[in-house]
Amino acid sequence: MEKNLKTIKCSDFGLNCDFAIKDENMEEVVKRIKEHGMSVHPESVKQMMAGKSEEEIDKIIKSKIKEEKCEC
Ligand SMILES: [Zn+2]
Helix, strand or coil, rough: CEEEEEEEHHHCCCCCCCCCEEEHHHHHHHHHHHHHHHCCCCHHHHHHHHHCCHHHHHHHHHHHHHHEEEEE
């Protein structure tokens, strides 16, 4: 079956990190990259997200998500 995967990499945010997420669910990707950022790079995340609302942060994250077709 063909799936439409959403992918995001930590390096998309300019961080020197190999962490990547692939999931069919956009909200899940946003949630998990936030969790990763806050637990592994809290200082960088705070700097990047300073003064932004939760809504703006989600928008920034979603703008970096790429769609990928997968035959899995
Ligand atoms: Zn990372």
